[in-house]
Amino acid sequence: MNLAAEIRQASARALSRRWFLRDCGVGLAGIALNSLLAREAGAAPAAAKSPNPLAPRAPHFQPKAKRVIYLFQAGAPSHLELFDPKPELAKRDGQLPPADLLKDYRAAFIKPNSALLGPKYKFAPQGQASIELSELMPHTGKIADDLCFVRSMQTDAVNHAPAQIMMNTGSQQFGRPSFGSWTLYGLGSESAELPGYVVLTSAKGTSGGASNYGCGFLPTVYGGIPFRGSGDPVLYLSNPKGIDAATQRASLDTLHRLNGLALATAGDPEIAARIQSYEMAYQLQTSAPELMDLSQEPAHILELYGIKDIKVSNYARNCLLARRLIERGVRFVQLFHEAWDQHGDLTKAIKKNSEDTDQASAALVTDLKQRGLLDDTLVVWGGEFGRTPMVQGGNDGRDHHNRAFTMWLAGGGLKRGHVHGATDDLGFNVVRDPVHVHDLNATLLHLLGLDHTRLTFRFQGRDFRLTDVHGEIVKGLIA
Numbered sequence: 001m002n003l004a005a006e007i008r009q010a011s012a013r014a015l016s017r018r019w020f021l022r023d024c025g026v027g028l029a030g031i032a033l034n035s036l037l038a039r040e041a042g043a044a045p046a047a048a049k050s051p052n053p054l055a056p057r058a059p060h061f062q063p064k065a066k067r068v069i070y071l072f073q074a075g076a077p078s079h080l081e082l083f084d085p086k087p088e089l090a091k092r093d094g095q096l097p098p099a100d101l102l103k104d105y106r107a108a109f110i111k112p113n114s115a116l117l118g119p120k121y122k123f124a125p126q127g128q129a130s131i132e133l134s135e136l137m138p139h140t141g142k143i144a145d146d147l148c149f150v151r152s153m154q155t156d157a158v159n160h161a162p163a164q165i166m167m168n169t170g171s172q173q174f175g176r177p178s179f180g181s182w183t184l185y186g187l188g189s190e191s192a193e194l195p196g197y198v199v200l201t202s203a204k205g206t207s208g209g210a211s212n213y214g215c216g217f218l219p220t221v222y223g224g225i226p227f228r229g230s231g232d233p234v235l236y237l238s239n240p241k242g243i244d245a246a247t248q249r250a251s252l253d254t255l256h257r258l259n260g261l262a263l264a265t266a267g268d269p270e271i272a273a274r275i276q277s278y279e280m281a282y283q284l285q286t287s288a289p290e291l292m293d294l295s296q297e298p299a300h301i302l303e304l305y306g307i308k309d310i311k312v313s314n315y316a317r318n319c320l321l322a323r324r325l326i327e328r329g330v331r332f333v334q335l336f337h338e339a340w341d342q343h344g345d346l347t348k349a350i351k352k353n354s355e356d357t358d359q360a361s362a363a364l365v366t367d368l369k370q371r372g373l374l375d376d377t378l379v380v381w382g383g384e385f386g387r388t389p390m391v392q393g394g395n396d397g398r399d400h401h402n403r404a405f406t407m408w409l410a411g412g413g414l415k416r417g418h419v420h421g422a423t424d425d426l427g428f429n430v431v432r433d434p435v436h437v438h439d440l441n442a443t444l445l446h447l448l449g450l451d452h453t454r455l456t457f458r459f460q461g462r463d464f465r466l467t468d469v470h471g472e473i474v475k476g477l478i479a
Contacts, residue, residue: 063376065412199333420433446478
């Protein structure tokens, strides 16, 4: 008798004993348990029934976008140097802020009554929409008519790690699923050879760590998969010496049958995730090297992104990889570039950060547009919060500021050449059309065809969602 037959026979005997004990001995308890397990499976029954938990699934309603590229600028870019012109702040440089402005205000590190710091760079109107942008962002200025700027963003957290986690998961606490994971859970993936959610990093790792792209209490198959910048994109992707393709395939087939038996017996979604991860790893051995090989790209595309050496891992290379990933059916790509924490040396450092990211970010939007991909792709650019109008670090730095900051969006279903919201003359408080993190996430899910109040997962006795019990769709952002 071969191995497979022995396993089937042993499983049948085990199932017979389990059937007797469960259905004949404690049948009512078994029914109750099955009911609870079904409720724990959450709001995506199609995913539970499918042998592939990443299979594409229908949205709640007709979407305007199908996929997301999230350019997360960790460290918090200063809106006052980049996107939100404040001539009044420039006039008051060195003065103390108005006393009534600082009532009940809590800063992260500085004393709130520190002197005001005027913007370090000039602004000028860009595009047909005449949107004022900093001289630090010349390439972004060229695509201003394709972008939707949100100058009225707000968040709850005042320090990097909790603010990053909140921006990405809707909560300051560890353990919640990320926006990318919720998207994958709701829509599945259109790629059979690559993960549905890929993470690329440049500069340094994020303060919030893997919680920024983790799956939390969702099945692990929905978590973000970090790709490395050099060597194997995923660790241990290459076969060790002595293992050829036939041996590996035979081993995986046996493992698949064993896991399939366990899944049929226990019904644990983590077993389905394990089966999928093994198969995905096998597919990646072929698909990942082809994906990462930028020698296939023509010279004018490399020049567009500002890539001088295709083997050097940096933000520009990651932007081009993001386009290649979504072309191959990946649902959600997230870039992390943590370099924007300018408590001091603001003038020099923010110029360097802009030089590292401006051209490639704009090139990504341009490239997507010329390939007909921008209309159904959401591109998101922003960090976890903004920076204070008050000075820190002598005379050339800004502290954390969660009351007002700017992000830009592009793509499917969004207004183009548009500025939403406004801050006061000092860039301190939002004075028109505030957009909280929960509102942004609700709107992005809506553009993907997902109702943020219905995209839920039952965990520990309650239904969770990305926006928790908050969030309103910001209709002013939608075309």
